[in-house]
Amino acid sequence: MPRKRASPLKSAPSVPTTSGREVDYGPLNTRLGYGLRRAQIAIFADFFVTFAAVDIRPVQYSILTIIEQNPGLFQTQVADSLGIKKTNFVAMIVALEKRGLVKRVPLEHDKRSYGLYLTDQGAALMPELHGLASAHEARIIERIGAETHAALFAPMKAIAAL
Amino acid sequence: MPRKRASPLKSAPSVPTTSGREVDYGPLNTRLGYGLRRAQIAIFADFFVTFAAVDIRPVQYSILTIIEQNPGLFQTQVADSLGIKKTNFVAMIVALEKRGLVKRVPLEHDKRSYGLYLTDQGAALMPELHGLASAHEARIIERIGAETHAALFAPMKAIAAL
């Protein structure tokens, strides 16, 4: 089945081209923020390619995964857990709902809020997504080695709590 | 009809608030792209705070640093070295020029291009910027330790070349 052609101008972040001339990066070589940014851009580019066929973006994968692991969470809780403002989360969750991957179930005891759940279709999609993510992850591990890969999570988490 | 205006000034990316409820991140815990993104957001938030007084963004600091280290580079070369599209680079360099930090010197032997240089004002500002960046970096090192910090650059670079 031909997946929907991704909307008009949806393109992957490009990985920078190596310029012709030698450039001295000076202090940038020891700025972790700079290195992290460049690494993250490359990872996202690979993620886009990997997930192109299913038309899922990193943030969508993260939302779906949180809902899968924590069915029934409120919008605000999912948004908070991912560091997304609730105002910006609305459009994201509506889009996933329209695609039939997520459903918002009104709560009886609190008429303001919804519980978020994967639809059957959404739940059925997750194994494929996790498979793609694993393949993507494997490509990174191939680059830096399994041990280095494993060693990165602790410092990243510590930095995230900065 | 027209809501009341919004136009706030440039604001720093916010660091996510820890939600009240425990959330299971599932496979996200072993997705480096996710960890990297969260870490990078936190670092940028700290950078914003650190550089608020001088009103310099991460990308601006990187541009200024490249020009400082490599005076005379073309716009395209600076843009390429930082992974910025030349079309998007125009506005950035114009802004820095308007602020009097950078000058574009027309070349005699190639009337299409400019050589980029720091102005005296720009050059005078750099020590302060590097000082702020060092303080910012020190905060990260304090979090993860100097050895870990130093060990991160190699894998980040390898990933960036993915």
Place this chain on the structure above:
DNA sequence: TGATTTGGTTATGCTACATAACTTTATTGG
């Protein structure tokens, strides 16, 4: 010299992420 390439620019559009203000429903304190 005509064709192609290169440096720089403008126009345009989408996504991410920020704040302000609003509605509806819950909660709370006097």
Place this chain on the structure above:
DNA sequence: CCAATAAAGTTATGTAGCATAACCAAATCA
């Protein structure tokens, strides 16, 4: 009990980042 306040969700809006297409002028190539 009820008025004040808080919380969940929504809409409106503004900016930065990054993408493509189309273009000019100057250099280079065949």
